[in-house]
Amino acid sequence: MTETPPECTHWIGADRRYCRARDAVRRYLPGLRCPAHTPSALRGRPEPPPGPGWPTGAWTTPSPQSASALFDQRAVASGKRRAAAHTYRAAQQAVRGRKS
Template identity: 55%
Template sequence: MTRRPPPCGDLGLPHAFKPTRRYVIGWRCDYHTPNAVRGLPEPPPGPGWPPGNYLALAERDGTTDPEPPAEQEPS
C-alpha cells in the first residue's frame, strides 16, 4: 500500500494538482515551492546517479549494459 503525501502546507490558494514534495520548510505543491514563491524557474532534475559510478560511465560511452568483470583463474 502506498502512502499519499500530506497536502501543501501553504495557506495560499490555488494549489497544484500534482502530489506535494518535501522541502525544508515543509510539504509544498508546485505553486508554493521556494523557487515559485520567488518567481524563479524550478531547477531541472538531475541524472539520478552520482558522477563516476558504473551506470554513468556506461551512458557516457554509449553502451547500455556495462560488461561484467572478466573471470580470473583461482591461484
Template identity: 75%
Template structure:
C-alpha cells in the first residue's frame, strides 16, 4: 500500500494546489499532458481559463507510410554525386559510381 488514493487505472492528477499545499490526486477522467497527468479541472486549458479543444479526427491512417519528398531527393542526390555534378568526398563519389555500375550490370 502506497498510502495514496487509487482510481480504476491507478492514474492520479498530479497538479499542485499551492494554497492547500497538496497535490490534487483526483482520479476522475485523468489524461496525460506535457505537464503530467491532469483531471478536467487542472488541464492546461482549464488553468488558463479557456475551453477544452474538442477531440479531432487525429492523424490520417497513412501518415507514417507516405513517402516524404525528402527521401525522393536523396535518390537524386546520389545520382548527382555519381555523375560528378554534386560535390562530395572522394570515397563517397567512388561508392556512388560503383553503385551505379552495379545497377547497370
C-alpha cells in the first residue's frame, strides 16, 4: 500500500474545487490546510508564533475510576463500607499517610 501525501482540503467556492496543495500542509480543526488557507490566513491575520503549546494538564481529565477508588478507600477507612479487617487497616494507614 502506498500512502498518499497530505493535501489541503479547503474548498475554493469560486473555482468549485478543492485546493489540494501538498506543500507545508498542517492539521487544523477544520482539516488539513496549506499556508494560504489556514484559519488565520483566511481571516487576513498573521500566523500565531509557535510556542510551547497547551500545558500537559489541559488534555488530561481525571479518570472516574481513579476518583471512585479514592472515595472507596475513604469509605473503607471511615468504616462506612464493610471490608475485610486487613483492607480496613490498609485504608486507614493510607488516609493517615495523606493527612500528615
